[in-house]
Structure formats: structure tokens, C-alpha cells
Amino acid sequence: MHLKKTLCAAIAASLFSVGTANADNLTIATVNNGDMIRMQGLTEDFTKKTGHTVEWVTLEENVLRQRVTTDITTKGGAFDIMTIGMYETPIWGKNGWLVPLNDLSEDYNAADILPAMAGGLSHDGTMYAAPFYGESSMIMYRTDLMEKAGMEMPDAPSWSFIAKAARAMTDRDAEINGICLRGKAGWGEGGAFITAMSNSFGARWFDENWNAQFDSREWSDTLNFFKNMMDDAGPAGFATNGFNENLSLFQQGKCGMWIDATVAASFVTNPKDSKVADSVGFALAPDNGLGKRSNWLWAWALGIPAGTQKEAAAKQFIEWATSNSYIELVAEKEGWANVPPGARTSLYENANYKDIPFAKMTLESILSADPNNSTVDPSPYVGVQFAAIPEFAGIATEVSQEFSAAYAGKQTVAEALEKAQAITNDAMEAAGYK
């Protein structure tokens, strides 16, 4: 009997050692946001299922972008999985820097990924990063202030309605600004907002021959409309406000409307942090009657750098983190309001999730953004609030600085556009596009 027990224990031990002999330790670079931090807390589930362990490198978004770009371009191999966005993925995929994710298991059900997300994370039809969560932008507004202004927010408003409502809701004595929008310099800050807005005004960054289009009437209309509305109804110093500044203003009850990332909906409706949590409504980002809305599309996704020694384990992790079962795990532990949104179609068919107040508008916003056809007139680039070319981040940062200077009154809109035109054309010529 004793011998039998010992034998069983030995077999069990040897089986375990076989299991752990193949176990890898993955190093994952990621951004600091609520969903990613939640995932870190649940990693034990992955380790329990696969035996692989995980070490996290969490960085601020811009630091992370620089860090992973340095590593992947030098084939440094510091990370086995990188958290990247819709901007980098198609460019890096095209360069062969990422492992294609076209052989994920059947259980993973890749067909369930929202088409807009899969499209934005692919190059030539091959997906190079799996979306962990996705976002678009939409209007968040104060239902009480809208009612006080005697207006009713439609589900899909126009810019002229938004401007009218913003002016009507503004009450400078009570420190209430009708509308809060991003004016901060930076391609991912004010640059992203104004590019998405310009789509609805019929503007585009480039024509089919990569000529800059800032000398067009559409760009002039976009910037003049934005500046006039913000001067009348925006907060003081809006030229330096980004996501966090506007979130703070909205949560403090100082904004009538805020058009920004759909992920903000969970922040402004959280009574722990927001003073206006119980009076927030949602609507689609505005349009201008030209068939394009001013919402953007973004995803934080997980990709595997080509050349990693731990490709199989990395794929296992991606399958775990971006699967339906992960969504169910989060729902079970932290509730449906905290599951990563915007990646899978089935989430929006889930009866439990449909009850979340901002779920419907988030999905509709994501579905109405098309990165392959984002402008009224044809354009040669992919991307809604950016053009997925390597030069864009540098150019757009400079251009957005000129725009911010115009918002702050340091130069006119016409001067800013003239400089933007020159900056962009020079850079595109230097990069060999023309």
C-alpha cells in the first residue's frame, strides 16, 4: 500500500515537472489604464491554466510607445508581448516586425472580433494584434443642464445643434462651460480630436497623391467652427486641455457636454469620482450632414514581436486575455460594467451587458467608424483620427502645436493652417512620398 502511494506520488510529481518544464516566463509591456491593471490582477488565472508566469512592465502611454518602438526596431527582445495601438499595428505588421495572428485556436473564435477592430489591426487581411479593448468617441452630456436650456439631445446630433446647445448651456457666473473639448498639442491629444472632427466637415489630411490639404476650405471651416464655439462656450485655457483636464472638469460639474473617448463613460458615471454621475446622457459624435461623423476609432491590442523565443506561450496569453472567457472572468469578479469593451461582437449581444447605460452608444460609435473609409473625399491612408504612415506622429504633433497656438490666440487660424500646410508638405517630400 505504502509502495503504491509512493509510486503514485512519483508519477504525479514527474507529470507536474513535465508540465512546468515547458512553462515560460513572459514579459509584457503595457499601458497604465483601468482595464490593463485589472488584467494584471487576474493573471493568476492564466498561470493556473497554462503554467506560464507573467512579468509586467507598465508605463505611461507615450513612454511605452517610445520604449516598445526602440525595442522592436532593434530586435532587442526585451518583451514577449507588447501593448500597441491601431496606429502602430498595420505599420509594424507591414514591416514584418510582428508575428501574424492568423492561426489562433477555434475556441478563440476570431470571427467574433468586431470587424472595425480586426480591420484596423490588420495589414493585407492578416491580423497582427488582438484587440484587448476598443474605443470610439461620443458625446457625454449633462441631462439636467440640457433640460434647463430647454433643449433635447438627439441620438445623432449635428455640429450646428451642438454649438447652439453649448452656447445655451454656458453659464459663466456658475462656472459652467457649455462644451469641453481637447485643444492640447499632441497627435494623440488635440490632434486626434480635430482630425476626427475634420472628417465630418469633409476635410482630409492628404489627397490621393499625398499632397497636404490644409489650404482647403473644409479645414478652414473646421478650425474656425471649433475656435468660435470654444471661445464662446469652452473653458478658459482650453488650448491646453486634454483628456484628463476635461475629465476633471466634467466630473466637477463644470461642463455641459464633453466629446471624447467612450472609455470615459465609466468614469463620469462612477458616483465615487463624479459629482454628476446620475445626470449623464450619451449621444453619437456630431456630423455635418456629409455622411461622416466626428468619432474616432482606437484599440489597445496585444501583439507579439517577431523573433521572440516564447511565441507559443505568448499566443496562449493573447488567446486568454482577449477571449470571451476572460470577459466572463472579469464580469464574475468585478461586474459587467468593468469588462473590457469594444472588442467582441458577442459582448453587445449579452443581456447582462445591454443594461449598462453607455453600452449601446459605445457599440454604435465603434460601428460607425470606418478606418478604411474615414473621409468624405477619397484619401490614400488608413485610420480615422490618424493616417497610418510612420511619418504621421511627428508631422501631426507639429501641426497640432500650430493649431493649439491658434486656439490660444497666439496666431490666426489662417496662419496656423498655412504653417500646417508647409510643415506637412515638407515632411512628405523629405520622406519620399512626392
Added chain:
Amino acid sequence: MARAVTTKQKAINTAFALGVALLIFFPILWTILTSFKTEAQAINDPPIFFFFDWTLENYYAVQERSDYMKFLWNSIFIAGGSTLLGIIIAVPAAWSMAFVPSKRTKDILLWMLSTKMLPAVGVLYPIYLLFIELGLLDSRGGLAFVLMLINLPIMVWMLYTYFKEIPVDILEAARMDGASLRDEILYVLTPMAIPGIASTILLNIILAWNEAFWTLNLTAAKAAPLTQFIASYSSPEGLFFAKLSAASVMAIAPILVLGWFSQKQLVRGLTFGAVK
């Protein structure tokens, strides 16, 4: 003859000095206060100073999420290691420049300092590639070596200016008494230059502790020091100021304590000469 200072003047001077000190210390004080607020209180407008419900929840959350001790140990190793390596090289270098100068000594000193004028990002890729080749990526030793190189010009300059004030006659007298070069540096020069060496060491530790470009770019999960610990709490999409403040306080606390206890030595080394 010393000018007589009236009590009123003294009071004004003291008030002015306190005002300046408070102004300089205010960002740290505000960070400390914010670390004890909730996230909602941290962004309150108007800002809340002292009258809020003090909470330790941010410290608890930071401790829960991050392995603080790992980051702390890495910071100690990297800052300490780079300083030790640096002082071993800088003392003899400064000695030779101060006491056995050549025609090109001044040029070399200026050239060394000029390397500090190059933006760090300009050499990021060459150093990154070298680190890959040498297998030093994400290693504490590699980072300590790089930080030593970066701070070496400042160490040599500080020690050089300090050594220059030591009368060369004292060293000559030691030589005439039969002291070897080693004895001269170890038993004559070093004891006289202890305040200068100590302040150089302290300043280098502070510089290496706070260095955030190379420590973020050359590390990943294993060798990351406290700078990465802080960076992991910063976010452009989400207001986590209270947690970020708690992480910042935890990261600066050790160096703040070190600076507090050694301020006398540091000030003396930076302001007084060797023979005063």
C-alpha cells in the same frame, strides 16, 4: 567691520528665507498631501489643503499592485553601483588633472563636460544596440555602468575643483617624507578631501536615483528601478493623481531621508573649499 543687523531686519530675512524654502518645497508637500486624498479629492476644484478625510488607501493600492521592494532594491543597486564605480575612476582622474596637469588638461575637462550637452536620445539607439550585443539589456550592472559614464564628468569636475584648493606643498612634503603615490592619495589627499568626496558621492547618488531616461529605456521587468515604478502610475487617459502621488512619495522618500541626514556634509562640500 561687520554691519549691525537689527532684529527687524533679522525677522524680515528669516521670513523671506522661509518663504523661499516653502516655495521650493511646495511641490513635494503637495504631492505628500495628495497621496493621502481620494482620487475625487485630488482633483477637487478649488483644491483642498488640509481639511479632508485622510486615507491610506492609495498606499495600500500601490503596495497591492506593485512589488515596491524590487524597484527599491534595483534603485539602491544602480545608484550605489554607479557611484562606487564612478568614484574609483574619478578620484585618480581628478588627482592627475589637479596636481599633474598637462597642456591639454583644460581642454579635456571642457570636452568631458561637453558630453553632458548632447541630448541623451541622440545616443539611445547606439547604446541600445550595444546593450543587445553585450547581453546587458535589463541588467542592473549594465545600467550602473551607463549611469557611471553619464555622471563621470560631473564627478571629475567636482573633485577637480576641490583638489585644486588643496595646497600642493602638503603633497610635496608627503613625497619628501617618502610617501608613495598610493600613500599620497590614500593617506594625505583623501582625508583632506573627505567633505568634497562625500558631497560628490551624495550628489551622484541623487542624480543616479532620479535618472529617468536611461533607466526607463534600458530596463524591462528585472532591473527596473523606482523611476519605472512612478512611470507605471502616470496615465493620459484616467485620473490617478492620488495613486501617482503615493507612488512618488514612496519613490522619493529614501533619497529625501538620505539628503536630510547628509545636508550638512552636502552643503559644506558644495560651498566650502578644502582648506576652510
